[in-house]
Amino acid sequence: MEKYKIIGWDIGGANIKATKIIYNQQKQKLESIKSVSKFFPMWDQNLNPKAIIQEIYHNLAEADYFAVTMTAELADRFSTKIEGINFIVDLFKNNFTNKKLFFFNNQAQLFNPLEIANNFDRLLELAAANWSVSAAFAAEFKSDFVLFDLGSSTIDLIPVKNHQIAARGRTDVERLKEAELIYLGLLRSNLSNLTKNIPYQGQMVDVINEYFASTADLHLFLDIITPADYSVSPADNGEKTKKAAAARIARMISLDLNSISAGQLQLIADYIYNQEISLIYSKLLQLYSRFSLDYKIPLMMNREAALFENDLKMRSDFNFISLEELIPVLKDNTLTTTAAAFLLLKKLTKTDLTKLKELAND
Amino acid sequence: MEKYKIIGWDIGGANIKATKIIYNQQKQKLESIKSVSKFFPMWDQNLNPKAIIQEIYHNLAEADYFAVTMTAELADRFSTKIEGINFIVDLFKNNFTNKKLFFFNNQAQLFNPLEIANNFDRLLELAAANWSVSAAFAAEFKSDFVLFDLGSSTIDLIPVKNHQIAARGRTDVERLKEAELIYLGLLRSNLSNLTKNIPYQGQMVDVINEYFASTADLHLFLDIITPADYSVSPADNGEKTKKAAAARIARMISLDLNSISAGQLQLIADYIYNQEISLIYSKLLQLYSRFSLDYKIPLMMNREAALFENDLKMRSDFNFISLEELIPVLKDNTLTTTAAAFLLLKKLTKTDLTKLKELAND
Numbered sequence: 001m002e003k004y005k006i007i008g009w010d011i012g013g014a015n016i017k018a019t020k021i022i023y024n025q026q027k028q029k030l031e032s033i034k035s036v037s038k039f040f041p042m043w044d045q046n047l048n049p050k051a052i053i054q055e056i057y058h059n060l061a062e063a064d065y066f067a068v069t070m071t072a073e074l075a076d077r078f079s080t081k082i083e084g085i086n087f088i089v090d091l092f093k094n095n096f097t098n099k100k101l102f103f104f105n106n107q108a109q110l111f112n113p114l115e116i117a118n119n120f121d122r123l124l125e126l127a128a129a130n131w132s133v134s135a136a137f138a139a140e141f142k143s144d145f146v147l148f149d150l151g152s153s154t155i156d157l158i159p160v161k162n163h164q165i166a167a168r169g170r171t172d173v174e175r176l177k178e179a180e181l182i183y184l185g186l187l188r189s190n191l192s193n194l195t196k197n198i199p200y201q202g203q204m205v206d207v208i209n210e211y212f213a214s215t216a217d218l219h220l221f222l223d224i225i226t227p228a229d230y231s232v233s234p235a236d237n238g239e240k241t242k243k244a245a246a247a248r249i250a251r252m253i254s255l256d257l258n259s260i261s262a263g264q265l266q267l268i269a270d271y272i273y274n275q276e277i278s279l280i281y282s283k284l285l286q287l288y289s290r291f292s293l294d295y296k297i298p299l300m301m302n303r304e305a306a307l308f309e310n311d312l313k314m315r316s317d318f319n320f321i322s323l324e325e326l327i328p329v330l331k332d333n334t335l336t337t338t339a340a341a342f343l344l345l346k347k348l349t350k351t352d353l354t355k356l357k358e359l360a361n362d
Numbered sequence: 363m364e365k366y367k368i369i370g371w372d373i374g375g376a377n378i379k380a381t382k383i384i385y386n387q388q389k390q391k392l393e394s395i396k397s398v399s400k401f402f403p404m405w406d407q408n409l410n411p412k413a414i415i416q417e418i419y420h421n422l423a424e425a426d427y428f429a430v431t432m433t434a435e436l437a438d439r440f441s442t443k444i445e446g447i448n449f450i451v452d453l454f455k456n457n458f459t460n461k462k463l464f465f466f467n468n469q470a471q472l473f474n475p476l477e478i479a480n481n482f483d484r485l486l487e488l489a490a491a492n493w494s495v496s497a498a499f500a501a502e503f504k505s506d507f508v509l510f511d512l513g514s515s516t517i518d519l520i521p522v523k524n525h526q527i528a529a530r531g532r533t534d535v536e537r538l539k540e541a542e543l544i545y546l547g548l549l550r551s552n553l554s555n556l557t558k559n560i561p562y563q564g565q566m567v568d569v570i571n572e573y574f575a576s577t578a579d580l581h582l583f584l585d586i587i588t589p590a591d592y593s594v595s596p597a598d599n600g601e602k603t604k605k606a607a608a609a610r611i612a613r614m615i616s617l618d619l620n621s622i623s624a625g626q627l628q629l630i631a632d633y634i635y636n637q638e639i640s641l642i643y644s645k646l647l648q649l650y651s652r653f654s655l656d657y658k659i660p661l662m663m664n665r666e667a668a669l670f671e672n673d674l675k676m677r678s679d680f681n682f683i684s685l686e687e688l689i690p691v692l693k694d695n696t697l698t699t700t701a702a703a704f705l706l707l708k709k710l711t712k713t714d715l716t717k718l719k720e721l722a723n724d
Contacts, residue, residue: 168564178564199644202530202540202652261654270678271647278640282561285633290564292623314676316632 002026004348005063008340009053010130011070011088014153014188014232016040016052019337020060023345029360034060035333039231042075050091057096067344068092069104069130069336074172081127082120089113089123102344104129106170108136110347128172130336131156131181132165137339138300139163140346140353141326145298146287149335150305152232153185155280157287159297168290179286184279186225186304187216187232191252194218195275198253198268205253211235212252215276217245221269224307277311284312295319300326302335328358364388366710367425370702371415372492373432373450376515376550376594378402378414381699382422385707391722396422397695401593404437412453419458429706430454431466431492431698436534443489444482451475451485464706466491468532470498472709490534492698493518493543494527499701500662501525502708502715503688507660508649511697512667514594515547517642519649521659530652541648546641548587548666549578549594553614556580557637560615560630567615573597574614577638579607583631586669639673646674657681662688664697690720 003024010017015037022032036056040049049072057063073084092101093113102110105125116122135147135158143163149156157180159166169175176183183189191213197204212235219225221242230240236251238244243257249269250260260268284299291297298321301309309320324330330338342353366385372378377399384394398418402411411434419425435446454463455475464472467487478484497509497520505525511518519542521528531537538545545551553575559566574597581587583604592602598613600606605619611631612622622630646661653659660683663671671682686692692700704715 199648199651202648204648263653263655263658264651267647267651267657267678271644274640274643274677278636281636282633285629286561286564286566289561289626289629291625293625295629296625311676314673315636316629 003031004065004345006065006067006341006344007057007060007063008337008342008344009066009068009092010334010336010340011042011049011053011068011072012130013042013072013075014039016049016056017334017337018056018060019333019341020063021338021341021345023349023351023356024360025349025351027360028351028355030329030356030358031360033329033333033338033359035337036060037231037334039233042072043077045077050095053091054095063099065100065102065344065348066092066096067102067104067110067340069133069340070126071128071130073127082124085123085126089116089126102347104133104340104343106132108132108165108343110344125170131158131175132167133339133343134158134335135160135165135167137335137342137353138323138327139165140342141357142298142300142321145300145321147323148284148299148301148305150302150308151185153183153188155182155184155283155305156180157182157283159287159290179283182280182283184276185215186219186307187214187230189215191215191218191249191272194279195272199271200253200255200264200268207252208254213245213248216240217248218269218272218276219307220245221249221265222273277308277315280308281312281315284318285316302330326357329356365393366427366707368427368429368703368706369419369422369425370699370704370706371428371430371454372696372698372702373404373411373415373430373434374492375404375434375437376401378411378418379696379699380418380422381695381703382425383700383703383707385711385713385718386722387711387713389722390713390717392691392718392720393722395691395695395700395721397699398422399593399696401595404434405439407439412457415453416457425461427462427464427706427710428454428458429464429466429472429702431495431702432488433490433492435489444486447485447488451478451488464709466495466702466705468494470494470527470705472706487532493520493537494529495701495705496520496697497522497527497529499697499704499715500685500689501527502704503719504660504662504683507662507683509685510646510661510663510667512664512670513547515545515550517544517546517645517667518542519544519645521649521652541645544642544645546638547577548581548669549576549592551577553577553580553611553634556641557634561633562615562617562626562630569614570616575607575610578602579610580631580634580638581669582607583611583627584635639670639677642670643674643677646680647678664692688719691718 007020017037019035024031040052073081078084106129139160147158168178169180175181190211192207197206216230227240247257295317298319300321302323369382371380379399381397386393402414435443440446468491501522509520530540531542537543552573554569559568578592589602609619657679660681664685
C-alpha cells in the first residue's frame, strides 16, 4: 500500500475530536494532516453521537484506518464504565464496518475489535486512555520529561522516562491520587470549586454552591484567552464577552454589574486566579517530589499549559519546554487525535515518527 | 526647654525595643537618634524585664520623657490583659519616678499615669497599641496608604486615610477579623502552621504538629534573610546556618539531612513559601476589597515587608512604596519606638514631624 489514510479519534465527554493523516510510504512523507473538534455533550441522553461522528468523517473524507481513544465512558448517561465503553466500541463497529478499527488502552497499546471482544478486563482498559496516547506520542520525540497537557476540563501530568510512560496511575482514580490527573481545565471547570470564599468589602464571603461561572469566564476576564478560545457554552448561555464573563463571576457571590465596581471585580478575579495557580503549583510540586532532582526534568507544556508558564515560573525554577516547538505539526492540530493517528501509523509501518514532525513541503 | 530628650519604648512579647531622640527646639533640628532592641521572652515567668529595661536605658543614656507602647500583656505569664498592662505600667512608674511618663492607647493617643490610673477602660486600651503608633507616625508623612509592617511574628496592615488611621479594628481580635493583623512574621512563626502537608516522594505528607522549624529557617534557607537577620532562637537551639535550617525544615515530616536530597528540600521550601505568600496575598486582597479602587491605594512597605514585594507583585498590580524612602531616619531605627518618641515630641512641641525626616547634618 502506498498511502496510509488514518483518522485518530478522541471520543470525550464534552468534545469529539478527530485528526486525519495521509502518509505516503514510498516517499516516506506526511502528505496531509487535518484536525476537527466538535462540541458534543455526551451526558445528554437525548443526543446520539453517531450523527456528529459521521459528520466529522465526511468532513475529513475517506480513510482506511481508525484509531480510537475515549473518555466519554465517564459521562453519566452510562451507569457503568463498561456500558460506556461498549457503547462507543459498538458505535464504530456498527457504523464503520469497512474500516480497520483500533482502540487504545490506558498504556497506549492498540487493539482491534476481535482482540477485545467479550474481554472485560481489556475493554475496561480502554477507559480514559487518551492521556497515555498523547504521552506515548510525545515520548517518541524526547526521552525524559513531564507532559503538562492542559485541556478544557482537566490537566494531565504524565512523566516519561527513557521514552516510556512512567506514570504511577493507570486509571483515573489512581491518577487523581498521584497528581497525574487534575480536574481543572482552561474552560469548563466550575469556578465555585476553585475557591471556598471571595474577598468583598473587607470580608471573605462564601461562594454560592451553584454553577454560575467557569474557568473560561475567569480566563477571558483576565485576558488569558480570547472570545475565540471560549469554545464552550457559558453557564448562563449568555455572551462570550468580558462584560458577560464579569457578570457571571459577580454572580458567584450574588452580585451583578450594578452592584460591584470594576476594581472590586479585578481583585476578585485576581484572587480566584491565584487559587487556581496555587492548585496547579501544588499538584506540580507533589508530582515533582517523586523525583530527587528537583526541577531538572523538563515540563513539556502544550499550547494551553503555556498560558500559565509565567505564573508558575515565578513560584519555582521549572524547566519549561514547548510541545509545539518539539513537534511543529501540533501547531495546527489536536494533540490526542494526532497522537492516535501517528501511533497507529507507527504500528502499521514501523515509521520513525521523529521524521514526520512537519508536513512535507512538496 | 531647649532640648527634648525622649525615649520611645515598645515592650513586646519577645523583644524590648527603644529609640532615643534628642530634639533641639531652638534650632528645630533632630540632633540625635538611636535605637536598641533586646530579645526578652516575656512568657518566661522566671525572668523580670526590669533589669533589661534599665540596661537599655543606661545604654541610651539620660532622657526626660518616656513614651511607652506595649504588646507584652498578651504573654501567657499574665492571666488577663489588664494584669499585664498594670504590670508594665507599674514597672515604669516604680522604676523611673523622675521621668515624665506617657503611654499610648490603641488610637495612638498619649496618656500620663494619672490619666489612666484606676481607669479600667483606658488601661485596657493600652493593650497591643503599637500598630497604631507606627501608623499614626507614618500618617504624618503621607495622606493615603496601607501600612504593611512585617515584624518578627506578625504583620500589621493599617489603612490610613486623610492622614488619619482608618482601621476597622482596635483590639487584636477585631484586627484579626478584618485582616489588619496576621500572625505570620519574618522569623518567629511556627512553619507547621503555614501548611497542612508537604509534598514528598509523590505524596502529600501531613506535617508534624510540633515546633520544629520557624519562618526564620524557611527564609534563611531561601536566601530571603541572612544569618545576621536571624535574631531569634532556633527551635532546636541549634545553629543559624542554612544547613541547620534545612535540617529543621526536614524534621517537619520526620526526616533528617541523611534521608532527603537537596532537590527535595528545595521543593519543600518552595512549597511552604508559596503557602506563606498565598496567605499574605489573601489577607491583602481581603483588606483591599474594602476599597472600591482596586490597588490604587499605595501599600507602604517596611524594610522587612519589602522582601516579599516581588512575589506579591507577580500576583496583583499593587502600588508599592517604601516606608524608609518616605522617612529616611527609619533606615537605622526601629519603626514603632521611633514613632513613639516622635509622636510624644509632637504632642509636647507641636513640631511638624515632616521636617524631621532625617538627622540634622551639623
